[in-house]
Amino acid sequence: MTFLIENSLFFGIALTLGAYLLGVLLNRRFKIFIFNPLLIAITASIAVLAITGIEYEDYNYGAQHISALLTPSTVCLAIPLYEQMRLLKKNFTAIMIGIASGVLTSGIAIFAMAILFALNHTQYVTLLPKSITTAIGIGLSQELDGYIAITVAAIMITGLFGNIAGEAMCRMFRIGNPIAKGVAIGTASHVMGTSKAMEMGEIEGAMSSLSVAVAGFMTVAAAILFENLI
Amino acid sequence: MKYISQFAIIIVISFIGEILNRLIPLPIPASIYGMAILFTLLSTDVLKLSAVKETGKFLIYIMPIMFIPPTVGLMESWGTMQEFLFAIVTISLLSTVVVLAVSGRITQSIINRKEKGGRE
Numbered sequence: 359m360t361f362l363i364e365n366s367l368f369f370g371i372a373l374t375l376g377a378y379l380l381g382v383l384l385n386r387r388f389k390i391f392i393f394n395p396l397l398i399a400i401t402a403s404i405a406v407l408a409i410t411g412i413e414y415e416d417y418n419y420g421a422q423h424i425s426a427l428l429t430p431s432t433v434c435l436a437i438p439l440y441e442q443m444r445l446l447k448k449n450f451t452a453i454m455i456g457i458a459s460g461v462l463t464s465g466i467a468i469f470a471m472a473i474l475f476a477l478n479h480t481q482y483v484t485l486l487p488k489s490i491t492t493a494i495g496i497g498l499s500q501e502l503d504g505y506i507a508i509t510v511a512a513i514m515i516t517g518l519f520g521n522i523a524g525e526a527m528c529r530m531f532r533i534g535n536p537i538a539k540g541v542a543i544g545t546a547s548h549v550m551g552t553s554k555a556m557e558m559g560e561i562e563g564a565m566s567s568l569s570v571a572v573a574g575f576m577t578v579a580a581a582i583l584f585e586n587l588i
Numbered sequence: 589m590k591y592i593s594q595f596a597i598i599i600v601i602s603f604i605g606e607i608l609n610r611l612i613p614l615p616i617p618a619s620i621y622g623m624a625i626l627f628t629l630l631s632t633d634v635l636k637l638s639a640v641k642e643t644g645k646f647l648i649y650i651m652p653i654m655f656i657p658p659t660v661g662l663m664e665s666w667g668t669m670q671e672f673l674f675a676i677v678t679i680s681l682l683s684t685v686v687v688l689a690v691s692g693r694i695t696q697s698i699i700n701r702k703e704k705g706g707r708e
Contacts, residue, residue: 374656396652403660414664421657427647428654430602433622434644440630440637452698460691467683475675485679489687492658497615507665508676514659515680520688521652527685533692535699542692546684553651563648569691571620578615 363416370421377402394522396550432491432549435567438556442564449537456538457569460545461576464489465584472588480504482588486581488512491548494574502585513548520547521554540565545573594643597635601625 363369380402381395407417439446446453465486472482484504487495492513499509524543533539536559543551544566552570556563605622629635662669669676 370657374653378653378656396655399653399656400659403656404663407660407663414661418657418661421660425654425657428651429605429617429619429622430598431647431651431654432619433598433602433605433626434640434647436623436626436630437637437640437644438648439623439627443631449695449699449702452695452702455698456691456695459694460687463690464683464687467686468679471675471679471682475672475679477672477675481672481675485676488680489684491617491619493617493619494615497617501615505668507668510658511662511665511669512676512680514655514662515677516684517655518659519681519684524688527688528692531689531692533689533696535696537699538692538696541695542688545691546688549651550655553648553655556648556651567623571623574620575616 360412360416363412365419366416367420367423369412370417370419371424372420373403373406373417374399374421374424377406391522391526394518396521397518400518428549429493435549435552435563435570438560438564439567442561445537445561446564446568453537453541453565453568454572456541457545457572458576460489460542460569461573461580464546464577465580469584469587477588479588481508483581483585484508485512486584487577488516489546489548490574490577491570494578498578498581502581514550517547517550520551524551524554525558536561537565540567541569544569548573591643594640597640598626598643598647601629 377399378395381398384398385393385395407414468485472485480503483502484499486502487498487509492510495509495513496506499506520543524547528539528542533542539558540555540562543555543562548570552563552566555566601622602618604625605618608621609616609618630637
């Protein structure tokens with residue numbers, strides 16, 4: 359059967375879309391946050407590949423064309439940001455201080471837990487870029503001589519978690535202001551969290567988009583402070 | 589026609605971002621350069637919102653599916669991760685919670701203080 363799927367252009371795309379639709383349907387049926395469409399889609403796709411024994415490479419041969427749209431889509435996050443420009447200008451200081459505090463907190467938290475887990479230098483710097491968007495994270499991990507594949511994994515776990523639980527966490531910490539919600543989700547869980555913030559509201563989405571870019575830059579700058587601590 | 593020109597503009601900006609990423613020796617991805625370019629073009633009125641709006645919103649709307657293939661790819665790096673998997677997962681989850689709480693609460697309290705100050 360594998361020869362039918364090998365180098366198939368549409369198998370990966372069909373599986374990705376099908377798995378996401380399944381996720382959306384289950385999410386509508388059971389209104390619990392763990393039934394997150396993205397989480398279900400990823401789990402279902404991995405399950406299909408694991409059960410059928412289809413290689414990731416064969417799946418990604420087609421599926422990579424979907425991910426190729428990620429760069430143009432991220433570019434488009436400038437649109438909601440532009441639409442919320444008035445709010446951005448009015449709250450500029452609050453937003454920037456909020457993002458900077460998140461970036462510093464991230465470094466401190468990772469440093470503290472790295473000591474707790476007795477991680478070595480390479481393992482520690484591998485995790486430093488975990489809250490920022492994959493493309494910047496990969497570059498930073500390279501720069502710091504981390505394990506790139508693991509940095510990507512940590513970024514994915516972070517993003518998925520933000521997408522699943524971001525809204526609930528905002529409620530838990532009594533973050534009710536839409537600007538603050540956007541800053542929190544974008545700073546903590548980059549573009550994957552932002553796509554959830556976009557569903558929560560236009561202001562949340564716009565502020566989250568901005569936070570992804572700003573937090574990315576600030577994390578690259580802050581890495582100099584943190585990299586040699588362990 | 590509208591959709592084609594909107595898509596063309598978005599793709600060209602992405603392409604320029606890609607070129608900047610190659611020319612400038614900083615770990616800044618094409619998408620962030622592109623986002624900055626589009627934002628600048630819109631806010632300086634060089635580009636009207638209507639020149640990118642529908643296609644842009646569509647791309648943002650379908651964005652979640654674009655994260656699926658790379659995340660499924662984690663099954664490939666399983667081997668290298670096992671060594672300190674527990675630490676990776678714990679650190680990733682816990683730091684996300686603190687970062688979200690701190691950045692959100694600080695932003696909110698500054699906004700609230702400012703609004704209160706304005707009223708007095």
